[in-house]
Amino acid sequence: AGIGALRRGLADCPVGELLRVDCVVYLRPKPTDRASEFTATITSGVKDGGKYYAVIDLLAPSAYNPSYRSNVGEPPGDDHDAKLVMHEYSTILLERITRAKKGGWRFFSAPGWFVNGYEEYLGLTLTTPRNREAVLQKYLALHKDNPGRVSFAFGVGVEDDYIDGALLLLFMHETFGKKRVQAVLASGEPRFGAAMQSALGVGLEEFRKLWDEWLKNKLR
Numbered sequence: 001a002g003i004g005a006l007r008r009g010l011a012d013c014p015v016g017e018l019l020r021v022d023c024v025v026y027l028r029p030k031p032t033d034r035a036s037e038f039t040a041t042i043t044s045g046v047k048d049g050g051k052y053y054a055v056i057d058l059l060a061p062s063a064y065n066p067s068y069r070s071n072v073g074e075p076p077g078d079d080h081d082a083k084l085v086m087h088e089y090s091t092i093l094l095e096r097i098t099r100a101k102k103g104g105w106r107f108f109s110a111p112g113w114f115v116n117g118y119e120e121y122l123g124l125t126l127t128t129p130r131n132r133e134a135v136l137q138k139y140l141a142l143h144k145d146n147p148g149r150v151s152f153a154f155g156v157g158v159e160d161d162y163i164d165g166a167l168l169l170l171f172m173h174e175t176f177g178k179k180r181v182q183a184v185l186a187s188g189e190p191r192f193g194a195a196m197q198s199a200l201g202v203g204l205e206e207f208r209k210l211w212d213e214w215l216k217n218k219l220r
Helices: 002-009 080-101 112-125 129-145 163-175 180-187 191-201 203-216
Strands: 022-028 041-046 052-059
Touching: 002 080, 002 112, 022 129, 041 080, 052 080, 080 112, 080 129, 080 180, 112 129, 112 163, 129 163, 129 203, 163 180, 180 191
Parallel strands: 022 052
Antiparallel strands: 041 052
16 A cells, blocks of 8 residues: 555656565564664665665554554554554655665755655655544644744754654645655755755745745644
8 A cells, every 4th residue: 555655646756666675574573672662663775786675673563552652642553553654664765766866965865854754744645544634733733832843043953853844845745846845856966955945946045934834824
């Protein structure tokens, strides 16, 4: 289901080709340093000979305590699991889009709000109706109580790479359109900041103004 959603969500990218990699997913029956109720891990890279690989560690759904709640109060269950799997697995596609270029910046050279935020955005928007609606609204509600969670004092700063980053990616998609956001990934610019400015067509100050307007409208 996740692969199908990625094919639809990033239809202009050769998703099938880029996801044709060695990927092993471990469902851990009890918490480890790589997989717990609060931790999931992906390790990826290129082996000798240039072959891409990925290893994802997740805590098995049956190992969650029924009293577990996420950072926005969500219980364990199918919605939580779908978001988590998509968050981790989408890393492969996002990273490989930047690796497929002849040159330019690479995914993990971007700031954490973009890396984790893009993954979380896909985890929310490409999985279940509850994630797209109720959970996303919980992320927005945090900004109603604290609209300064995203700052622009010297670049873009966030309180939480996942929550605030996901909202920044939602803002970017709704404001600039998914083609221009995905153009950031495909950009041949050597640095992430230059790729953002080139693909979106705005500098930091205009980006901030558009964000402020978007957030104000969302929180009405």
